[in-house]
Amino acid sequence: MLIRCKLSTRARFSLTTSLKTSTVYNCSIIVCCCINCAGIKQVAVANIVTVSYSVLALIMYCIISLVCGSSKTFTDSTDPETGKGGVFPYGAAGVITGAAVTVVSYGGFETVVTLSAEAKNSKRDVPLAIGSSFAIATVIYVSVALAIVNLVPWYNLDEGTGIPASLEAHNLTVPKHIIIGAILLASASLVLCTLTTLARD
Numbered sequence: 001m002l003i004r005c006k007l008s009t010r011a012r013f014s015l016t017t018s019l020k021t022s023t024v025y026n027c028s029i030i031v032c033c034c035i036n037c038a039g040i041k042q043v044a045v046a047n048i049v050t051v052s053y054s055v056l057a058l059i060m061y062c063i064i065s066l067v068c069g070s071s072k073t074f075t076d077s078t079d080p081e082t083g084k085g086g087v088f089p090y091g092a093a094g095v096i097t098g099a100a101v102t103v104v105s106y107g108g109f110e111t112v113v114t115l116s117a118e119a120k121n122s123k124r125d126v127p128l129a130i131g132s133s134f135a136i137a138t139v140i141y142v143s144v145a146l147a148i149v150n151l152v153p154w155y156n157l158d159e160g161t162g163i164p165a166s167l168e169a170h171n172l173t174v175p176k177h178i179i180i181g182a183i184l185l186a187s188a189s190l191v192l193c194t195l196t197t198l199a200r201d
Helices: 010-038 040-068 091-105 110-113 123-151 162-168 173-198
Strands: none
Touching: 010 040, 010 173, 040 123, 040 162, 040 173, 091 173, 110 123, 110 173, 123 162
16 A cells, blocks of 8 residues: 655755755765875875864954944843843853853864874974963864854854854855855864874874
């Protein structure tokens, strides 16, 4: 007996989107595996390219925030709907949640230690690499956090697409696509680093 099932428009869109997303993820994993098999120098070059693009895109975002943003988002920070505002609108729970997300975002620094055998002078290079990357990441995280709130009030931020949505709010389509590209490349870089460290554990 043949049973016909009609999918709703939303279900069909969700299925199509998930299939396209799975294809992109699978292709990126295959490309990262090929780069990893080519050697550590190719991995380093690919990482330099992806990370450089992402950092330049975030610097561009901070500059756009200075040009298009408004300091009123800092001075007038009270949500008109809930009445919450100030420095800690969600209290201690909000601070703890934000700290937990920040700690997770600092994951990956152990990659430097895992790949220390590949360095020519690991006693000098590894501490220098960890310290400098930690400092650079901190400056970028703080700068982007200030930039995003300078563009859009915190209570209007979209949790799922914060940075692209803040650019969309100012009708900045080209920078939005540049940032989306940076997000995709950063994800690919993470996959590449994970595969590289797994192969050397």
